[in-house]
Amino acid sequence: MTAVCVLDPRVDPQPPDWPGFQRASQLHPVWDYELMGLEAWLARNPPLLALVRQAGRIVAAMSVMVCRSWRAPRYAPPPRRRPHWPRPLWAEVYQPWLSGFPGVVFAPGLDQDGRRAAARAVERALPRRLGPGLLGLLYRAIGADLVPVLAGRGRLVRRTDPAAVLDNRFATEEEWLASLSKSRRGGLRRQQRALAADPTLVIRGGPGRDDLDAVAIAHLINRHRAGFGRLPMDPRTPVAAAYLDRFLRRPDVHTLTYHDQDGRLLAVHTMLDHPHTPVSQHWAALREADGGRPNLYFDNCVRAVRYTVRHGRARLSSGRGLLDVKRTLGFATRAVYSVAVPRPVMGG
Amino acid sequence: MWTSGVNALWRAAYRRAVRSAFATVPLYRERWALGGRTDPVVVPGRTGTHGGAITAEEAVRKVVDLVPLAGGAASPDPARGLGHVLPLARPPRPGTLVVVVDPAIPRPPTDLPNTLRGCVLDPASLTGGTRPAALDEVVTALRRNGNVTAVGPDEAIAALVAALPEDLAHRVDRLPHRALDRLDGGPFGLIHDPVLGYLGGIGHCGRWHLDWPRVYARRTTGGLALTLLRQSSPRLVDILVAGGVRGEVAPCPRHGTPVVLT
Numbered sequence: 009m010t011a012v013c014v015l016d017p018r019v020d021p022q023p024p025d026w027p028g029f030q031r032a033s034q035l036h037p038v039w040d041y042e043l044m045g046l047e048a049w050l051a052r053n054p055p056l057l058a059l060v061r062q063a064g065r066i067v068a069a070m071s072v073m074v075c076r077s078w079r080a081p082r083y084a085p086p087p088r089r090r091p092h093w094p095r096p097l098w099a100e101v102y103q104p105w106l107s108g109f110p111g112v113v114f115a116p117g118l119d120q121d122g123r124r125a126a127a128r129a130v131e132r133a134l135p136r137r138l139g140p141g142l143l144g145l146l147y148r149a150i151g152a153d154l155v156p157v158l159a160g161r162g163r164l165v166r167r168t169d170p171a172a173v174l175d176n177r178f179a180t181e182e183e184w185l186a187s188l189s190k191s192r193r194g195g196l197r198r199q200q201r202a203l204a205a206d207p208t209l210v211i212r213g214g215p216g217r218d219d220l221d222a223v224a225i226a227h228l229i230n231r232h233r234a235g236f237g238r239l240p241m242d243p244r245t246p247v248a249a250a251y252l253d254r255f256l257r258r259p260d261v262h263t264l265t266y267h268d269q270d271g272r273l274l275a276v277h278t279m280l281d282h283p284h285t286p287v288s289q290h291w292a293a294l295r296e297a298d299g300g301r302p303n304l305y306f307d308n309c310v311r312a313v314r315y316t317v318r319h320g321r322a323r324l325s326s327g328r329g330l331l332d333v334k335r336t337l338g339f340a341t342r343a344v345y346s347v348a349v350p351r352p353v354m355g356g
Numbered sequence: 357m358w359t360s361g362v363n364a365l366w367r368a369a370y371r372r373a374v375r376s377a378f379a380t381v382p383l384y385r386e387r388w389a390l391g392g393r394t395d396p397v398v399v400p401g402r403t404g405t406h407g408g409a410i411t412a413e414e415a416v417r418k419v420v421d422l423v424p425l426a427g428g429a430a431s432p433d434p435a436r437g438l439g440h441v442l443p444l445a446r447p448p449r450p451g452t453l454v455v456v457v458d459p460a461i462p463r464p465p466t467d468l469p470n471t472l473r474g475c476v477l478d479p480a481s482l483t484g485g486t487r488p489a490a491l492d493e494v495v496t497a498l499r500r501n502g503n504v505t506a507v508g509p510d511e512a513i514a515a516l517v518a519a520l521p522e523d524l525a526h527r528v529d530r531l532p533h534r535a536l537d538r539l540d541g542g543p544f545g546l547i548h549d550p551v552l553g554y555l556g557g558i559g560h561c562g563r564w565h566l567d568w569p570r571v572y573a574r575r576t577t578g579g580l581a582l583t584l585l586r587q588s589s590p591r592l593v594d595i596l597v598a599g600g601v602r603g604e605v606a607p608c609p610r611h612g613t614p615v616v617l618t
Binding site: 018046049050052081082083085086223227245246248249250 | 378379380382385386389390398399417418420421424425426427
C-alpha cells in the first residue's frame, strides 16, 4: 500500500518519521524540515515536502517547488489561500541550495521499480494538491542513475550543465597537489604563502559558527549572484538573512570567511558536511574593483579539498559553475539531466 | 473632512501597504512571516513584538532588504514629502525660494510643486571662507522682494539668517524641523525624521497634522509606528522613529484630519 503525503513546511508540523529518514538516507542539512519551512516563507517559489510511504515507512521524499511566473517579483502567497481561479503554475523537484543534487531521494535499498512507482505516486498526488492550474513537473539536476526511473513516454530528457566532483583518492593534501599540473600546483603554493603572510587578511573557518553577521553574508551572496545576471528560468529567490542565520549555526555547516583588518567581509564560503560527499555550497566574494582580494577562490578550494582529504570523505561536490577552473584543480564532471513531465503524462 | 469613510480609506491604504510589503519586501517578509505582526495579522497566531514595527535604526542598517524584489532605490530620501507638507504648515506663494538648511539633507527636495524653487544649503558652508552660491541667490531673491522660506533645524536656520544682511534677515519665513518626540507649540514647524523625511506640520489650528494621504501612523507597544503609504523603495512600513515615541493619533477637532498627540 503506497501513501503519498504532501506537506507545506510553513504550516504543517514535521512528520515524526522524517528525522529518522534523514539520518538513514544521510541527507544534506538543506533537507532539515525547519529550514525548509524558513526557506518556504522567504521564497517566491516555496518548496513542499512530498513523502511516499509504503507499509508505513518512508521510501521516497521530494522537495517540490511550486513555481509561478518568474516575472512576478513577489513572494509566494501565504499557505492554503487558494486563488479564486486556477492560475498557471508548475512544479519543480529541486533542492535550490544543493547544486548538482536532485530534489528527490529514495530510501536505501529501494529498487528501480519501487523508485518508479514512488515517483509516479507523487506525480499523481501533486495535481490534487496544486489544483487544475498545474502545467507539469520538472525534475532538475537528476543524475544518470535516476534517468531511467523518471524518463518515459511523453517526457523530455535533457542533459544540462554537469556538476564538478572530486573523487578522494588521496591520502594527503600533498598527494592531491601532486596530481595537479605543475603550473597550477606552483600557483596554489604561491598563493597560499602570500595569503598566510598577509597581515591585513583575517581568515576564519569552522562548523556551527555563531559569530557571523548573516545580513552581511546574505548581501554578499546575493550581490555575487546578481553579478552574473539572471539565469533563465531560475526559480530561486535571493538567499535570506534569516535563513542563513539559522543555517550557519548548524554543526554540519562549515563557514569560511575572509575579512579585512577593518572587519569588512571580503568573501565567504559555505560547505555542507556529509559522511560521504561534502558539498561546496555558496561562494561569494567582493570584486577586486570593490576592494576584494585576488585568489581567495583558490584558497577556499584548497581548504575544502584539505577537509575532504583529512576527514576521509569519499568525494567533494562543488556545484556547476567555473568548470574549467575546477578541472585544473582535479575535479571531474558528473552528467546531470533534467526531466520535464507535461501534465497529461504525470503519473503515467 | 475626516469622516469614518475617509478614515476607512486611510486604513485601507495602510493595509494595502502592509500586504504589498509582506508580499514583496525581504525584511518585512522575514520579520512578519517568522515573528508576526498585528493590525493586520498576516500569519495567524503570530503577533510579533511591537506589533511588527521596526526601529528606524534597524531600517537604516538593513535598508538593502527594504528594496522590493522588483528593485528600486536603496537609500532613504530625508527631503521626501517637503512639497506636500509646506502648504499644510506655511503655504508658500508662487515663486517662493525654499531653502533647506540641514546638514543631513544633501540633495534638494524632488517633490516641490512647479511654482516653487528649491535648494539646499549646508549650514557649515556659511561659516567657511567661500560664500555659497545658494546664499547669493537667497539675498538676490529677497532684494527683489521675493519670498524665501528656510526649512531646517533651529540652529541651521539661525545660521542662515545671521549670514544675511540685517535689512533682509527678518523677511525670511522660518519653518523649523521638529522630531516626533520634540513637538512644541509652534506656531510654525514641520515634523521631520532623517529616515522618513517630512511627515506633517502644524496646521492653522496649531495642531501637528500628519501628511495623511502619504503617511500613516498607529500606536504600538513600542511607540508610534509610521508608514509611508506611497513610497515604493525603500519601503518604510511601521517604523518606530525617534527611538519610539509614546503618543496617539486623533482627529483634529477643527479639520477632522489626523493629528499627532505626544
